[in-house]
Amino acid sequence: MTAGPAFAPSATIEVTDVSKWFGQKVAVSDLSCSFGPGLTGLLGPNGAGKTTLLRMVCGLLRPSDGSITVLGAEPRRDPSVYRRLALVPEEDAVYGILTARQFVAFSADLTGVPRHRVAEAIEVVDLSSAADRPISGFSKGMRQRAKVAAALVTDPEVLILDEPLNGTDPVQRAHLIGVFRRLAGEGKTVIVSSHVLREVERMADRVLAVVDGRLAAAGDVAAIRRAMADIPYRVRIDVGSTRRIASTLLNEDVVGSVRVVGGRLHVETTDLATLGTIVPRIAREADARLTSFEPEDESLESVFRYLVHRR
Amino acid sequence: MKAFLAITRVTLRQLLGGKRLLAFGLLALVPAVVMFLASRDLTETAVVERFHEAPVAIVFLIVLPVVALILGASALGDERRDGTLSFLILRPLPRSSIAAAKLFAAWAGTTAIVGMSAALAAAVVGIRIGDWSYIAPAAFAAAVSALAYNAVFLLLGYFTSRAVLLGLVYVFIWENGVTFAAASLANVSLFRIGLSAYAGLVPESLVQLDEVLGSVAPGAGGAVAKVLVVAVLAVLAAGSLLRRRDLL
16 A cells, blocks of 8 residues: 555555557556545546546546456456446436336346345435336436436445436535445445535545546645645726725735736636725725625636646 | 446447437338248249248348448447447446447347348248248348347447448448459358358248359358357457447
């Protein structure tokens, strides 16, 4: 086992120097990490390489370089590991002709687990009332839950969920997060990928952030937050007396730079919250009308890119 | 076995769902209708000869390849296109058993439709002259060739999303064109395997079928052996592809 925040103490999945490229495009670059019991969030913007990494872990893609073991075996060489490993893929990989109950039973039959677990798995994801309806008529959120039930019915030791909360409403999301946390609490290895920081914060104790196919940050949620603490934010402000406000703002410690473009202020700051209290006060003192205060560059992509460049 | 049957059951529902079964059902009736219309006021010998001409040709040159092509190519191809293949792959099953279950489902579906088509056309012979002995050999021969077509098109469907187009080129240009023009190429023709089985079981059919069979020797045993070899090779190749190729 390798030490460091990217490596779990009792690893069930070990990723060693793994790269994956498709022609000229590098999807994952020399990535090493491990996953163990508990819930690990795999965080990164769309296109960061999360899905490629998870599909390599499951054995659907062969690493171009490096190696991956799951529960001590290489899934591509040893399919028996799939008795203990389940994937909930991001795409709509469901059989629309089947009802949710038939779909989950199909999963049970394929893995060789008893049928009596089917109703239980459907109940866990709160899909019992729709279990006998064809999946083709399901909403995105219901399909997600059907996929989760099809994974849970096999009672896997390692559960990999690729963006499982996409399309779910807030109630469904809270319910699924509760399910994932409970499974992690039972000692299962649960990996949840997401491009939404808040989602991952709500469920994961440990987070790996991936950007451009590389590991950008790893550790507990607080460590990721700390790593992001000094990120500069850009804010667009619509306010009267533009030039006067701009010169006042430049005297503030939290303000890095101010530009006036098209009658608007574009301010760079390391402390968004403080700037949010300063600007209304300055506008009030200058008797200027403040009409908008919008973070310009709050996307997760920019946060991640910042983390990558900072390394 | 449970997994094999589960894959077969779901695949059959996928392959024969919607309007496909209705379309195939109508196509399957064509040989019987043609036979019914073409066998009026004929002598007993002429009825049998007529059966070995038009209806048999329609079954083996049109109904069988078209149905087998679509069902064979869809068996794995649709799973790949719909993204559900990972649902099957991530299971503690040998990949070749997944391929075998897919082939079995495609073959069962094709045989049900084409076997019925051949049997109905042969049943018209029974209606006309009271001889029902052609039904079983006709259905059997259709099942034999169906396995060969399904095996080849299963692989093709996994490789390319244009499997149906390529399959139609193979069927209508190669099999229905080139192999008739060059009799020495008759061995590279899947429908002739089934016809050779039929000719082996119904020797009097050779009067009409000998020219079509070309260099292919009649015989049910040889035909079954050939298609089993094709099927096993296809399953092993598909299993190997499922194991080796990336699933994007």
